[in-house]
Amino acid sequence: MTNYCIDTSTIIDAGERYYPIDVFPAFWDRLDALIQAGRLRAPQTLIDELEAKDDAWREWVYSRRDAMIWPIDDAIQTAMAQVMPIYAAMVTNLNSIKGDPFFIAASIAKNATLITSEKPIKGNIKIPRICEQLGVAWSPLLTVVRTEGWRF
Numbered sequence: 001m002t003n004y005c006i007d008t009s010t011i012i013d014a015g016e017r018y019y020p021i022d023v024f025p026a027f028w029d030r031l032d033a034l035i036q037a038g039r040l041r042a043p044q045t046l047i048d049e050l051e052a053k054d055d056a057w058r059e060w061v062y063s064r065r066d067a068m069i070w071p072i073d074d075a076i077q078t079a080m081a082q083v084m085p086i087y088a089a090m091v092t093n094l095n096s097i098k099g100d101p102f103f104i105a106a107s108i109a110k111n112a113t114l115i116t117s118e119k120p121i122k123g124n125i126k127i128p129r130i131c132e133q134l135g136v137a138w139s140p141l142l143t144v145v146r147t148e149g150w151r152f
Contacts, residue, residue, distance in 0.1 A: 005112040015057030045099040079105035
């Protein structure tokens with residue numbers, strides 16, 4: 001069974017664009033089942049990056065914080081030492097690096113497939129490009145839905 005790390009852009013896209021909680025409650029129930037089974041997690045960066053708004057899907061995430069969030073522990077920090085040199089070699093402005101390295105490092109440290117809505121665009125620093133350089137498994141959300149066999 002695959003374990004997953006979900007990034008901020010994916011949870012925002014799910015809540016705001018593709019699977020609004022009021023229209024697709026079964027989708028959120030399935031995510032919750034993965035969380036409760038310990039198969040879907042994210043680093044603290046997920047909570048840090050979510051804007052404080054009162055959307056139902058954001059409240060859904062916040063209410064699952066204890067079950068869903070990995071603290072930035074020694075394993076994630078060690079994995080950051082692998083991730084940051086790749087970023088440093090690819091960007092000209094290190095201040096532009098936000099939370100993405102934490103999601104990649106958490107995926108490495110926790111042996112999880114990184115769920116991201118980012119696409120591997122040539123010339124842009126995107127999660128898939130970094131994952132591919134580090135040999136980290138990544139997947140778009142729709143592929144996870146299909147892999148898990150979810151039907152709505």
